[in-house]
Structures are given as C-alpha cells and as structure tokens.
Amino acid sequence: MQAVKSGDTVRVHYHGRLTNGTTFDSSEGRQPLEFKVGAGMVIKGFDNGVLEMKVGDKKTVNIPVGEAYGPKNEEMVMDFPKSNLPADLNPEVGMELQMSNPQGQVFPVKVVGVSDEFITLDANHPLAGEDLVFDIELVEIV
Structure with missing residues (x-):
C-alpha cells in the first residue's frame, strides 16, 4: 500500500484542538481537506504529520508553536x-x-x-503562540 510522500496530493479528515482540549477546527460534516504535501498549503507540522501515512491510517499529531503559527509577535x-x-x-x-x-x-x-x-x-494569527494537536485520518492519496 502506498505511503504519503512529499509532492503527493492528499485528502484528510482532521480535528484540531489546543493542548487544553478546546476544539478550534474540524472537517466533521464537510468534505475532506485536500492539499499538496510539502507545498506550504498547511502549517509545517500538519504537512510533516501526514508523511508515511497510508489510506485509512489515523493518528494524533502534536505540533509545537514553531511548526504551527509561530510565537505571538x-x-x-x-x-x-x-x-x-x-x-x-x-x-x-x-x-x-x-x-x-x-x-x-x-x-x-x-x-x-x-x-x-x-x-x-x-494582528497575530488567532492560533499564534499555541501548541496544537490534530487527529488526522488519511482518506485518499489523489
């Protein structure tokens, strides 16, 4: 079974939350998020989090501030x-x-x-200064 590599276009379902458990975004009830891995379309930690996943895989990714939206400026x-x-x-x-x-x-x-x-x-991004947690499910490698 094929694993995700940089340059692949993927579709994922996700649930994003802060480390205190507060949900800030989810694809629940919507189409899966589609993006090209490594193209800078999503934050670095999310991009790296899908690497090596196979269709049907689910995982939780902890993303530190530096790989999310950066520190508050x-x-x-x-x-x-x-x-x-x-x-x-x-x-x-x-x-x-x-x-x-x-x-x-x-x-x-x-x-x-x-x-x-x-x-x-x-004017900081609302999630600047936050460590993030994502539950990711790989739906498809396009």
Missing part, C-alpha cells in the same frame, strides 16, 4: 486612534475587524483593548 499589537474609526463603529474587546495596509492587502485584527482615545488591535 508583540510588534503586531498596536494602538489605533478611535478618531480614525467609522463613526458608527462601537469597538468592544473580542470584536474582529478588517484592516488594510498601504499596499491594499486586507488582514484580520482582533480588538484586545479599548480606552477613551484608542483601541488596541492584535
């Missing part, structure tokens, strides 16, 4: 003047917003603080 936490917000926006901690950089790229940010004059925004 404090330079990506910034204060933004409330006076630059749309008048009808009432920011609250936990709210997710979209910003754009000078090149026009849009990226998500999360409100992590609100004061009289500023809101504090975090």
Whole structure:
C-alpha cells in the first residue's frame, strides 16, 4: 500500500484542538481537506504529520508553536486612534475587524483593548503562540 510522500496530493479528515482540549477546527460534516504535501498549503507540522501515512491510517499529531503559527509577535499589537474609526463603529474587546495596509492587502485584527482615545488591535494569527494537536485520518492519496 502506498505511503504519503512529499509532492503527493492528499485528502484528510482532521480535528484540531489546543493542548487544553478546546476544539478550534474540524472537517466533521464537510468534505475532506485536500492539499499538496510539502507545498506550504498547511502549517509545517500538519504537512510533516501526514508523511508515511497510508489510506485509512489515523493518528494524533502534536505540533509545537514553531511548526504551527509561530510565537505571538508583540510588534503586531498596536494602538489605533478611535478618531480614525467609522463613526458608527462601537469597538468592544473580542470584536474582529478588517484592516488594510498601504499596499491594499486586507488582514484580520482582533480588538484586545479599548480606552477613551484608542483601541488596541492584535494582528497575530488567532492560533499564534499555541501548541496544537490534530487527529488526522488519511482518506485518499489523489
């Protein structure tokens, strides 16, 4: 039976959770995730986790921060003047917003603080700084 190698396109079902058991994503009830192994389409630890699996195999992969979304970068936490917000926006901690950089790229940010004059925004990936655990089932090597 063929084992997964770099360059293969695979389909997997997965259940992703934090080390405390909190689920952050799952393919349950959806089509399997399809990606090309080694092409950078998924985080490094997930990519490496499917190597050598055979169709029907199930395994649990523990992915450290460095092979997931990396550590939190404090330079990506910034204060933004409330006076630059749309008048009808009432920011609250936990709210997710979209910003754009000078090149026009849009990226998500999360409100992590609100004061009289500023809101504090975090542009880190929501899973940055987290070790991750994935239960993976290899459905198909395409």
